Amino acid sequence: MAGVTAVEFSCAELSVREVNTALRGLPDGSAVRIIEPRGRHNLAVGLTNRLSITIAGNAGYYIAGLCDGPDVDVEGFVGWSVGENLMSGTVRVRGNASECAGASARGGLIVIDGDASSRAGISLKGGAIAIAGDVGHMSGFMAQAGTILIGGDAADSLGDSLYEAVIYVGGKIRSLGADAQVEDLGEDDVVRVTEMAASAGFSHVSAQDVTKIASARNLYNFDALKDQKY
């Protein structure tokens, strides 16, 4: 990138607050490397400037949460809720992710090269999450809008109480959650999966091999007389 400013911050020397304050002050187009992250939580959160941020190692909770602009690349594992409430930009995790990856993300793209744990994409609100490997249980729970692409297998209760988000799974699904159903892929789906796999760099995922999961919409309206249980 032309005009790139190379900056390096070390978590061994700076607090998380100092790192985030410094990131906020950088001009658009800056390239930043955060070294020795040592599992710190809340790195690179709430940023609205267009930065290229590399986190050089394993990191903690809420990495790149609430961001609206930067591209964040984590060279390792992340803890809970990476990219939570992401608005725009990209987050790439080169290792595995813990629970709630991309929770409530409204926009942007989150790519996990490894596996994601439970509740990936919980309450997703418009963002896109691509996971190369497997996801844990309750992934896509109550996801309202957006797309989750899973290259590997999904554990129990995938897409429970799903709204209008759509999930594509390349591997096996252990079980679907309440009100989630398998649907045939339409042309739009093929385009969506193809584009998303290309954006994520997933050569092992193609639209021909995925299963589409969407809401059956039976829970949209509360039926007081259903099964006469109330």
Added chain:
Amino acid sequence: MCGIAGLQLKNPDLYAQLGTLVVPMLDVLASRGPDSAGVAIYRRDVPPGELKYSLCAPTPGYDWAGYVSALEAAAGAVPVEFRARGRDGVIVTAIGPDRGPDLLAGIDPSVRLFGYGSAIEVYKDVGPAAEVCDRYGVTGMGGYQAIGHTRMATESAVTTEHSHPFAVSPDLALVHNGSFSNYASVRRRLAADGIRFDTDNDSEVAARYIAREMAAGADLPDALRGVMKVFDGFFTLLVAAGQSLAIVRDSFACKPMVVAETADYVAVASEYVALADLPGVDKAQVFEPMPQEIYTWQV
């Protein structure tokens, strides 16, 4: 919230550094549990046939010499060695596990037995983890595995004996992040079978349950499968036995756990930040264990 951490060393060259590696892990996790802390250290440093009994003094400046003399008299010519550890101490003796706990309680019931076995030593107290470890000199201790806990109490009192680990049968120790909801019912059933409890703590019930299952012939994974059937509530459990380390999480898995494994060790902790100082951890395989799956590692 609580913090839990464990380390099993595969590379014997690291044995001398066990305490040096584990204490910083617990220190970091003090943010998850500032009330109390404890650690179970496993090391083979007594002759075959002898056991270590980790004892907690009722008061500072306790008369351990008097205690040891009384024990030697009661045990009948069995030698007793006392190793001082801060206010507390470890007794090394050939008095067996069937006889030891009752015999010790008979000498002075106000001295509490925090663990016993051929390898285990248990140190726990109220206070932040670094301070507690410092009181006992844990940093200087070698060994092949350890589990530890930093406590933020939610269901029973903050005292030394309510601290984790709970080590209630030979070489078995448990630390727990979470809270059991039906532990009073389980405790009543165990009590009806004649099992006695030291505290009203929920985690002690799980430790007693696992000990009973293993005494009846179950292996550690079987006993943990039993925990999943019998106990309701939130739990991420880390359990050490003489030669093994195991973890299990409840079906919701909302109490965190991260595993990092290298050729030299397997390390587990509530948060990765506790593992960040381990040698070579940046090259480790790091993952979050699945709910309701039992992971075990053998020494």
